[in-house]
Amino acid sequence: MTDNAGSGVVEVPWNLTVPEADIHLVGYGLRLPNDLTLEALAVLKRCNRVFGIPALHAPEFGLPAMENLYLNYGTDKDRHRTYREWLDLVLDAAATDGPVALATSGSVMVGALVAHRVLEEAPRRGLTVHVTHAASCFDGIWADLNIEPFFGFTVWEATTFVKLGIQPDTSTTLMLPQAPIFDVTTGPDIADGTIRTSTAVAEIRDHLLGYYPPRHQVHFVHTGSGTGTRGFTSTVETLPLAELDHPGRNPLSTLVVPRLTPSTRLDFQRPDTVATKDTVTS
Ligand SMILES: C[S@@+](CC[C@H](N)C(=O)[O-])C[C@H]1O[C@@H](n2cnc3c(N)ncnc32)[C@H](O)[C@@H]1O
DSSP states (O other), X not given: OOTTGGGTOOOOOSSOOOOOOSEEEEEOBSEETTTOOHHHXXXXXXXXXXXXXXXXXXXXXXXXXXXXXXXXXXXXXXXXXXXXXXXXXXXXXXXXXXXXXXXXXXXXXXXXXXXXXXXXXXXXXXXXXXXXXXXXXXXXXXXXXXXXXXXXXXXXXXXXXXXXTOOOOTTSXXXXXXXXXXXXXXXXXXXXXXXXXXSOTHHHHHHHTTTSOTXXXXXXXXXXXXXXXXXXXXXXXXXXXXXXXXOOSOSSOEEEEOOSSOOTTTOOOOOSSOOOSOOOXX
16 A cells, blocks of 8 residues: 555545456455455446356345356366366356456455466456455454464465375465365255365375374364354364364364464464454444
8 A cells, every 4th residue: 555655644535446357356255245345346236247156145235146156066076177167157258248257255366266267368368357355264264363474374275285295384384275175076065055075184184294293283264254143253173183084063164284383473372262242233
């Protein structure tokens, strides 16, 4: 932020500057509707077609009906086939019926393979892209565990981490998203919204045991997300690495492995309790 930075005050105009592009990549943030940004609302309203993963139904906010890309998943279908379909749908729609949006939970730049493919592929097809930012699950996890990522942070998608035999930098905090669905290649069940969890989590444990002692404490973190008070309710499940052989209680969790040697200079005390104050709906 540089405007008027010398005075320490930023004059904020009332009018939004709304970006224009053939394709908008939009994050919803974690807590709905709370995290929806002014830009996200403005951009989505302008699009001729909006593809949601998942689709949001929020007519009170003026959001147009979305096409639900979640429906392309299948319990016996490789997720990568679904991702290919999403990519083609979005690019084809942008070419004939733009502007369009691809919108998803959290940040659209975090753990969203298709958004990255759109950024890569769109210019080759002469299409412009704009990214609308939003809070990701990392923001929530950093708050829950009081982590300052500037002081050493590593992230690897769990299956990629183990299958590529990645050597972790144990001086940083390591986060392994998708640990509960380690090595699961299929999609969620669209009928009931459930996702198959992993029976092979012990493989992550065995890989980590090459670098951390068995008593090293690890955490499955599900940070507050979704609607209503769920958005403020986080759960942290802590266990010694030696006992990491199950996918955790919530399939939408991230495994967090603290640095090998805690540091009073780099680490902050974790808040004992997550927000418990009464919440107000308005
Ligand atoms: C496909 S990625 C999507 C990430 C999302 N775009 C974001 O910015 O948070 C899904 C993975 O993100 C992590 N994740 C998503 N929501 C989470 C939450 N509420 N708490 C912890 N981890 C979460 C889990 O590891 C999950 O398997």
